[in-house]
Amino acid sequence: MLQQTTVQAVAAYYRKFLTLWPDVGALAAAKQDDVLAAWAGLGYYARARNLHAAAKIVAQMGGKFPTTAQGLRELPGVGSYTSGAIAAIAYDEKQAAMDANAERVIARLYAVATPMPKAKVALHALCSALVPERAGDFAQALMDLGSAICTPKRPACANCPWTDDCAARKRGLQEQLPVKAPKIARPLKRGAAFVARDKSGAVLLVKRPDKGLLASMLEPPLGPWTEKFPAPAAALKQAPFAAKWKKRAGIVRHGFTHFELEIEVYAAEISPRPKFKGAWVPPERLGEVALPTVMRKIIEHGVDSGGPLFSSAKP
Numbered sequence: 001m002l003q004q005t006t007v008q009a010v011a012a013y014y015r016k017f018l019t020l021w022p023d024v025g026a027l028a029a030a031k032q033d034d035v036l037a038a039w040a041g042l043g044y045y046a047r048a049r050n051l052h053a054a055a056k057i058v059a060q061m062g063g064k065f066p067t068t069a070q071g072l073r074e075l076p077g078v079g080s081y082t083s084g085a086i087a088a089i090a091y092d093e094k095q096a097a098m099d100a101n102a103e104r105v106i107a108r109l110y111a112v113a114t115p116m117p118k119a120k121v122a123l124h125a126l127c128s129a130l131v132p133e134r135a136g137d138f139a140q141a142l143m144d145l146g147s148a149i150c151t152p153k154r155p156a157c158a159n160c161p162w163t164d165d166c167a168a169r170k171r172g173l174q175e176q177l178p179v180k181a182p183k184i185a186r187p188l189k190r191g192a193a194f195v196a197r198d199k200s201g202a203v204l205l206v207k208r209p210d211k212g213l214l215a216s217m218l219e220p221p222l223g224p225w226t227e228k229f230p231a232p233a234a235a236l237k238q239a240p241f242a243a244k245w246k247k248r249a250g251i252v253r254h255g256f257t258h259f260e261l262e263i264e265v266y267a268a269e270i271s272p273r274p275k276f277k278g279a280w281v282p283p284e285r286l287g288e289v290a291l292p293t294v295m296r297k298i299i300e301h302g303v304d305s306g307g308p309l310f311s312s313a314k315p
Contacts, residue, residue, distance in 0.1 A: 001013060001014055001017075001042060001047070003044070003047060003082065004043070004044045004047070005042055005043065005044075009042070010042070013038070013039070013041070013042055016038060017038055017039075020034075020038055021035075023063070024055050024058050024059055024063055024065075025059050025063055027051070027052065027055040028052075028055040028056045028058070028059035029059075030052065032049065032052055032216060033216070033289075033290055035048050035049075035051070035052045036048055036049070036216060036217055036290035037288060037289050037290040037291075039290075040217075040289075040290050040291050040292060040293075040296075041292075041293055041296075043292070043293065045214055045215065045216075045217060045292065046077070046215070047077060049076075049077075049215065049216070050075075050076040050077025050078075051077060053076040053077075054075040054076050054077060054078065057075060057076070058075070067087070067090075067091045067093075068087055068091070068093055069083040069084050069086075069087035069093060069095045070083075072086055072087060080098065080124065081097060081098050081099055083095075084096055084097040084098065084139070085097035085099070085139060087135075088131070088135040088136045088138070088139040089135075089136040089139055089140065090136070092134070092135050092136050093135060094128075094131045094132075094133070094135045095128075095131065095135060095139075096124055096127040096128040096130075096131055096139075097139035097142070097143070098120070098123060098124050098127060099143055099146075100146070101142070101143045101144075101145070101146025101147045101150070102127060102139075102142045102143055102146055103116070103119075103120065103123050103146075103178060104146050104150055104152065104177075104178055105142055105145055105146045105150045105162075106123045106126050106127045107119065107123055107168070107177045107178035108150060108155075108166055108167075108168035108169070108173075108174050108177050108178075109126075109162055109165065109166050109167065109168070110126050110167055111167035111168045111170075111171060111173060111177065112126070112177065112178065113173075113177065113179055114179070115178075115179040115180065115181045116178050116179065116180055116181055117181065118181075119178060119179075123178075127142070145160070145161075145162075150174075153175060154175070155174055155175070157169050157174060186255075186256075186258060186259050186260050187258075187259045187260070188227070188259065188260045188261075188262065189225040189226065189227070189259050189260070189261050189262070190225065190226060190227065190228055190229045190261075190262045190263070190264075191222060191223050191224060191225040191226065191229070191230070191261075191262075191263055191264075192222070192223040192229070192230055192235040192238055192263065192264050192265075192266060193219075193220050193221070193222050193223070193252070193263050193264070193265050193266070193298045193302070194220055194221045194222070194223075194238075194239050194240055194245065194265075194266050194267075194268070195220045195265055195266070195267045195268075195298065195299055195301075195302025195303065196220070196221070196240070196243065196267075196268050196269075196270050197267075197268075197269050197270065197303070198269075198270050198271060198272075198273050198280055199269070199270075199271045200282065201282065201283045202280040202281055202282045202283070203220065203280070203281050203283065203286060203299055203303070204220065204221065204240070204270075204276070204278050204279070204280055204281075205218040205219065205220060205278055205279050205280075205281050205289070205291070206218070206219060206220070206221055206240075206277065206278040206279075207219075207278075213256070214292050214294075214295075216290070217290050217291065217292050217295070218279075218281075218289055218290050218291050218295065219291070219292075219295045219298075220295065220298055220299060220302065221239070221240040221278070222263075223235060223238030224238070225261065229262075229264050232247060235247075235264070235266060236266075239266065240276055240278075241274045241276055243268040243270055243274075244268055244269075245266040245267070245268045246266065246267055246268065247264060247265070247266050248264075248265045248266070248267055248301055248302060248304060250301070251263060251264055251265075252264075252265060252294070252297045252298050252301050254293070254294040254297060261294065263294075263298055265298055265301045265302045266302075267302040267303070267304075283303075286299065
């Protein structure tokens with residue numbers, strides 16, 4: 001959960017997650033849809049799918065986790081940093097745990113000027129040579145050094161135990177390292193979404209493909225995402241079925257890692273329900289299903305009842 005999310009955002013989800021699945025066996029036996037629903041709102045949903053897949057593998061191994069970095073890397077979703085951190089902290093294996101804080105410290109200590117992320121391999125090698133016998137203590141100390149003293153801006157060099165050995169400080173480069181790669185402008189995609197409700201207020205949701213962005217999550221029916229919004233007549237051709245669709249004022253905006261998204265929302269009240277592959281979810285259950293944040297925004301915009309539709313979604 002903490003790989004790409006803050007502690008503040010994770011804490012309540014973590015407690016709820018452990019209440020639902022207190023051990024690896026329970027998580028392995030869970031349905032993926034339930035795991036995704038509990039994860040909804042944390043983003044980067046591949047993490048949830050990988051966690052569930054890893055739990056199944058560990059359960060097949062009798063519930064025993066790998067105890068080496070090499071073994072841990074064989075689990076879905078476990079990369080170099082995660083495997084190194086677990087191996088060092090949990091099993092005291094001599095491994096470097098290279099989070100962003102550790103990378104910053106090592107880049108400054110050795111004045112590594114290669115831009116990130118190209119510098120990662122060299123930084124890992126330099127840090128690995130420093131790991132002592134108490135690998136777990138070293139890993140946590142290095143992370144703390146980076147977060148509390150060797151900060152991105154205005155590092156407290158006078159309080160640093162490595163201040164006399166720091167090559168970047170000697171050259172006056174400490175605030176310039178590590179060198180970040182230039183930011184690439186994220187493209188903008190646009191599209192239309194269709195929020196349909198029946199007379200009871202239930203919302204029509206469909207399941208996304210099992211692979212790709214937001215895989216296996218739920219959403220209201222969507223049109224394709226392109227450079228421009230579809231004209232109203234074209235949007236109605238993208239609708240899941242014929243109805244009195246009305247375009248809501250304004251748009252929904254959401255940022256993904258590699259692109260920005262803007263969505264125009266069309267809403268309709270349906271009676272009776274048409275024959276269409278999907279699930280009609282009552283409003284009181286919308287907070288319980290696997291809806292990513294962007295889809296919650298779209299439904300809120302389409303319903304526009306003025307109330308906290310997803311209050312029950314909070315852990």
